[in-house]
Amino acid sequence: MNLREVLDRSADLSAARVYSDPYETVDGTTIITVTRYRAISGAAAPVGIFVVHNGQVSWEPAADVTRIALLGLATAVIATLAVLRRPPWPDLHFTGSPW
Template sequence: MLVFGDPYETSSGTVLITVTRQGRRGGPGRAVGLYTIDSDGVTWTPAVDGGRIALIGACTGFVAAALATLAVVHRPPWPNLTERAMIALAESPKHRR
């Protein structure tokens, strides 16, 4: 449920009305945005939660790092250095001296 705050008039005649979303079970609400009413008309400015954006970015980075680590552990980017591969490499004409 949206809750509209009391109108606040600035010295220039602009009226500001805050909008919040009511919290669950009477808990604290969360800012949604701000209506600005002036001589040009009404504008809506949404509230931006910088902490939530930073948290999403950090979680995305951690997931990407974990997936990259799993990919390297599963199949490393360096060549396959098994005994059979080393023997074949030593017997190839390109590597004989």
């Protein structure tokens, strides 16, 4: 797969992606950054980079560690509140004699 095929395929997914100018490093590797732009909020967020080395194209996604951590924290809080509100074990109260 060459760079043109990768760019054409990814361009179909979203029209809001912005590609930077290619940057060539000392060892001959070419790097192209990809950013997602939201016109409504005017915010830009990194998506990842294309790395072209020796004729091979690879994709390196950018991970938003803060978003992942907040998602984990929110999940832990919701799970804790669910257990405190209604424990997973059954009710153990008796209203009368079982005999």
